[in-house]
Amino acid sequence: MLIEYYQSKTELLLKNYVSADPFLVYTSVVIGIIGCKMVYDLSQLFSVYFFKSYLDLTNSRQIEWSNRAISTFHAVYITSMSIYFILWSDLYSDNLDRGPITLRSSILSTSTLGVSVGYFLSDIGMIIWCYPSLGGIEYIFHHVLSLVGVTYTMLTGEAQIYTYMVLVSEATTPSINLRWYLDAAGMKRSRAYIINGVVMFFAWLVARILLFVYLFYHAYVYYDQVKKMHGFGILLTLVVPALLSVMNSIWFWKIVKGLKKTITKRD
Template sequence: MASTMEVKSYKYQAELLVKDYFLADGLIEYTSVLCGMFMCKLAYDITHLLSSFYYKRYASLTKLQKTEWNNRGMSTIHAVFVTFMALYMVFISDLFSDKLVGPVTIRSSNLSTFVLGVSTGYFLTDMAMILWLYPSLGGMEYVLHHLLSFLALAYSVLSREAQLYLYMTLLCETTTPSVNLRWYLDTAGMKRSKAYVLNGVAMSVAWLVARIILFIYLFYHIYMHHDQICMMHPFGYFLTLTVPVILFAMNLTWFMKILRGLKKTLRKQTPTKQQ
């Protein structure tokens, strides 16, 4: 009985800490970014620890391969977290629904700002790693992608404008786990396995939905609410109209490469099935 009361007491204290400190109006913009950076470090270390214990070939990887392995574990955890929260904010929460009165471009809450701040911390950390080890973790297109994402997120966190469009854009992180799994399977020597092929198909479908079709709907939403976007700060207006277009162009380019890679993989698998 006493232990139950102690657990409830700790839970209550934790809830107070979150409400009074992490979600406090004057601190949320900064604590959320710090939390995002801390979560990146934690996810990186957990990936390293678990891989060392449960994957025997991890020890034989080169130093750069281990770094990318851990980095992709970090990005996967962020993707799962931010996808779940984006789905909640866009489709479940009433924050951006038509039930509320007022421009959708200026709607925000402490929770919505905190989640975007965490994502800002992730993109800042990941971009720093990419630049530090350039070009081992990605070329200039990754730097551009992360820089645009960081600028848009940081602006939205500080101004609390256009958060709906940031969440719509963050839904493209749905594809990240399958992209990382593709690299893991390749590094593990499973490029000819059925799991690699199935993951390639799933990645292509997810990319089409989350990074192509959803962006087309995003452009439609921006067009229909252009009068509300015009009420934003000029810099916010500029980011809202330009960042999605650049990201969409990059998504299309990557999608073409993904389809070409999938075709090659399927061609290699076909002779095997006929023998």
Template sequence: MDQSPEQNEQIMLPFSVVSGILMCKTVYDITGKVSSQLYKGYNGLKNKDRIEWNNRGFSTFHSLVVTVVSFYLVFISDIFKEDHHNPVTLTERKSHLSSGLQGISLGYFIADFAMIVWFFPSLGGMEYVLHHLLAIFSISLTLTSGKGHLYVHTLLLTEATTPFVNLRWYLDLTGKKSSTLYLYNGLTMLFGWLVARILLFVYFFAHLYLHFDEVKYTFPLGPYALVTVPSVLALMNLFWFSKILKGAIKTLAKTKHC
């Protein structure tokens, strides 16, 4: 007997969340094994640094996956394109791909949050705890309601900056802070942050405003969550951007004097 789409989704969602958690564990282990072979200084690192090294390995992997797939879903595929002939509103549209990716991403945020709390504050302070709680809350609401997929995938595009943040940490830890790569990575991170975590939010809120007649009928918490959570994230991103900008100006000033 064939299963209904609802039954298929009930099976797929917990499977994708567990897959996200297992993905983190697998990439964490692979990062450690590969790093010990390719970088001689890895085994000499402090235990807390090896833990963070491997943790940043799976956060980089997750960011690459969700950035590519979310960009495809939001800007390339037909699922979220404006179509007045489509009776399904933008807030109600979804696919197995969008649901599966959100489930995997939820698994990642749960796994990373658990590590942040367990090793607190080595892997990040309260701002990281807040960021991950907001991510877990938002994705959980979307998956359980089946609505708002477009907006969650738009927010997941902010993960595009993560590889540059992680590379900066790796270069700093391995004594490459004065290298040209460190400088170029910092400038790329600054530009990427401006696009993916500042300008993208301008697009997000503009889209939300223009489609608020649809947003307010998503689910009871929908309108409040879609305004409050991104607003908090936007403020956090502005704060971090100011710190990145100050660091870039300071680095460029030192480079100019050299």
């Protein structure tokens, strides 16, 4: 298949490029950080020319505008790669000859996580530097949890399947950011704003509620393979998604109330 062909070509290129796993890890993280910087700069450049409302924003809001461009770019990237690994790749298939599903990794899967680590490092740095305009303590807590979990699986190769399940939740980020952009552009009463709210509701329900339920079900079914991981890896697999689930549920309730309020005002 075409997808398998490009996968093999990509992994062959990475194998020829790197001589050791640590070099792969550090390179992919640096690429993630540089990518964030490039998106930030390009966002500022294009926004000045293509969005009139951008120039009317305060300096802190312009920073948030470009920061959300970074998170949108990362969300599209990591969601696409996560869906690929979970649904299309045979890396996490039920083939027992390949060993426990919780211990499987590849050059491509590890380097993909490295880019994501670079993003989380960049975003945490920006949140702390601009605190609290880009988010409060709950955002820092969320990012630190995500960073610890992704970094561990990147360095050890353990539980990458569950990490990618969690990272699918980034699929909700574009709609969240679009909602902020519509608000910043003065389109809070537009039809697009309401449609976006509905899309955000269903995306959050699927990617951050139902998918997490499936993750815990999967870990229960494959617990005999989960137990083959290091103790810290088992702890991260069970605790990090659980904590994120609590935060996701709280935010989901706020989304429901906000959507209800918007529709009520519309009527």
